[in-house]
Each structure stands twice: as structure tokens, then as C-alpha cells.
Amino acid sequence: MLKLYNTLTKQVEEFVPLNPQNVGMYICGPTVYDYFHIGNARTFIMADIIRRYLEYKGYNVKFVMNLTDIDDKIIKKSIEEKVPASDVAKKYSEAFFEDIKRLRIKPATIYPRATENIAEILSMIKALIDNGAAYNVDGNVFYNVSSFKQYGKLSGKRIDELEVGARVEVMEEKQNPLDFALWKKSKEGEPYWKSEWGNGRPGWHIECSAMSCKHLGETFDIHAGGNDLIFPHHENEIAQSEAATKKPFVKYWLHFGFLNINKEKMSKSLGNFFTARDVLAKYSAEAIRLFFSQAHYRGPVDFNNDLLDSAEKGLEKLKNLRSTIESAVNKNKSGGVDPGFNFQDFEKRFKDALDDDFNIPQAVAVIFDFVKEANRTISDKDNLQLNYYLALKDFLIKTADNVLGIISFEHKEMKSDSLLENELIKILIDVRLKAKNEKNFQLADDIRKKLESFGITLKDTKEGTEFFKRD
């Protein structure tokens, strides 16, 4: 039974989807005005693992991630770069898709964009006005926060306390400083869409309400995002959606902890800003995923190169076992003994960990325990049956590959090995063997060292020399 922490109730609750088979999940995607950063990557990866785990459990997940492709930051960039806002959005949307692919993030079921859903947005704004939750002031439409009695139920904030803070933008037109824009009147030269209130563009919060409703319905199961979105973004989404539909918006709210650099918030002004691309240039997607998987999704995480190095190193254990499995499978020997390995137990521990509010670090620990146990069995007995190796592979594909995404079997297999290259390596291995037999260890070691520098590792075993290529 899956339990998860719900920000709305501040409690760990049993997960009961609205429909027993199908789960609707929405995550706030990027504003496409720049490359996304490593903190965004954490959110996307955590959401990805949660989604994959729900699928592992047999749910049919409809996973919706929006792209905010029109907003102030995009307009600002378009002015700076003297290109249309749509070009900025196009460029960074494409970069976004490249990056998430490299991070091995499974594509969403659908990626709705704000600019492609203006009609839905307008009709929701209209419904809000009709319901007395919004008002138009000279082409700007605002949400009337005081009209929604439950405003603050997600973030635990109270309207009267917020007003005292006096840090909210002062705008003459607003009835209440906390009211937020649903529709922004366009200024000269800005992109706009026509509406009954005049030319303008949608406010930030409304697109998520409108698009989640369109694709997941008025009430859906899971809404996720970074911690900082709790207020005001998600609070506003609730206010908009529930005032428009008069129905509960979301059943479970999931929020991810922040990524810090040396305990400080990452920001461009502090100069400690890393895009996901920067990090991918130095580290593998699997290492990045493993690194994030070793901390609980709700807590903060500190990011630096040493930690990524550790993760990359830890991955070696997994990759080495993969190599062992693959060379055993390739040999395809018949006979051998069945070590009586308890796969069910590991699978149960893996499930129990993730059922407990997605305790991904615990699930990773189970994987490493599994690796150790598998290696122990292999080093104990040298005549193991093929089925055993296939079962090891099957387990790792189901868990570490398909759910966590920290190792890939498919990728390895698809890597096109040149026949010529392999034959040449075999010749070198033969030469080295002769050298070894003649006790010419210097030559033998030299060959091994040279091959190593091309990423080819030789391993002497009882059954001869094997070689592995690093990814």
C-alpha cells in the first residue's frame, strides 16, 4: 500500500486514486526563457521516478507537464535579444526537450503550452468573473482573493497576516494587494491575444488551472512541483480552479525540496548557477539521477562536484555487475547450478521502500544490497546457470533501470559494436596471452594499459581474458 505526504493535509496518507486504474498527475514545467538549471532537474527527475514507480505498480499514469511559453521573463529576453517572444520560447523549448531526454526523463503524456490554450484560459477567467471571484479593471483582470474563503489552505498562510507583510506589489487597480492577475493588458509592442477585456496575455497561475482541467479533469490525483511554488503559485491555482469549478482541485500535493550550492540557494546573482547542460557535460545522467536518488525528495539537497564524483563512482558497482551479467548471458552456456537466490525478498524490500512516501534512498540501498548479494553468489560458485543471470538482469531492469533510471541495459545493447574493432581487440588479447606465457609481463601490461586508455578494460579470469568497454 502506497503512502505519501500530502502538503495539503500535512500528513502522510494512503494513496487512493480517484479511479482505481488511472492516475492523473500534473507537474509545473519550465518557463522557457533559458536553459533549465540543475535544481529544476532535481524536480523533474523526482517527478519522473514517482511517475515510473506508479507505472511499476500497474497504474496507467497520465502525466501532464506544462510549458510556460509566454510571460514577463520571456518578453524581457525577447527585447534583450531583439527577437520575437515566440522565438525565445521555441529555442528554449527545444533545449528543454533535449536536456530531459539526456537526463533519461520519460516523456510526459502531453506537454500543453500556455499559448496553445488561450481559449481554455479565457473561458476559465470568464467563469471566475461570472462567479464573482474576479474583476476587470480597465483590461487587467484580477482574482479577488477575499472571495475565496479557503485561500491559504495549502500554504498555511492567512490573508490578514500576509497583508501585514506589506511586501506585495502595490498596484492601484487591485482591490486587495494580494489579488493576482489572471489577464494582463498588453503594453505597446508586447505579444497579445484578443479577449473581451481587451488585448492581453494570461497571468502565470491561470494556465496551470486551465490546462490541468482540460487534460486531467476538474479534480485529479497528484499535483507536484518545487517547494517554492506552494505559495503563491499553487495556492492561487487552487483558488482559481475551485472557484471556477466549485469542485476540489487536487487530491494529493507533492512538493520537492530545494537544491542548494554550499548551503546557499542557487541564483544567478550569486554566481553559483549551473544549468543541467553544464552538469551533463561533466557527469552522466545516471550519476545525476543516483545522486538525487540518495536523498529524500522532500528534503533539501546540497550540490557540488565531490558529491557527483561519489555518485559516479557508486555507479561503477552497478555497471560492473551489468558487465558480468552480460558476458555470462552472451556465453549462453547450458547446465549449471541454481543458487536459490531470493528475488522476491529484494523485490518486496524495494516496493516497501517506495510505498513509504517514496523513500527513494531506501530503494537505492536495496539495489546496492542486491548487487552485493549477487556478486557474493557469483564469487562463491563458478558454475551458475544461465537462468540465474537472466533473473538478475530482469530484476535490475525492472527496478534500477525502469523505475530509478540509474543504469541502462538497453543502451548498452544498442551500442553498435564494430565487428572489426572487436576482432582487433581479440587479436591483441591473443598477443598479450602469448607474452604472458613467455613471462613477458612488460609487454602484456603495456597492451592492457594501452587498451585501457581507449576505454577497454581487460579482465583475466579462469576462463580466459574478457574485455569490457566503458560507456
Add this chain to the structure above:
RNA sequence: GGCGGCGUUGCCAAGUGGUCCAAGGCGAAGGUCUGCAAAACCUUUAUUCGUCAGUUCGAAUCUGACCGCCGCCUCCA
């Protein structure tokens, strides 16, 4: 000022009342195997969970105080 989070071994980090004298990863030390390696395996590496006081038969886990760190309250994953 309001709301929330955090402080566990050399580093990262899970655990939130007994089965924990605390998982897993990295690092370190010794050993097995090997011509030497690599990989793997074995052993060791927190009598202790920010501090103090309390509740309890029993606490890293609950309560209180204190110290330290951080986030949100404004665009932000």
C-alpha cells in the same frame, strides 16, 4: 513579524518509540584471488544521533528550553 524545514560516522545520507550498540553510497585500513592488475569477496571504520533537561520499563525517534543553519511570505523548481 508570520509559516515551514533542518542539525545522524571523515563526507553524502536513510531511519522518527523496543527487532537500530543506527541502512546504503563515497572515502580509509587490512586480507583473499592474481605474474601484476582490474573486478569481486571477507574484515575493520558512530556504545552514538546539535546541547541541556524531561516523559517513558525503554528515545536518534516524544516534550520543553537553548545553540546553529536554511527556505517561503516578491519572479523562482
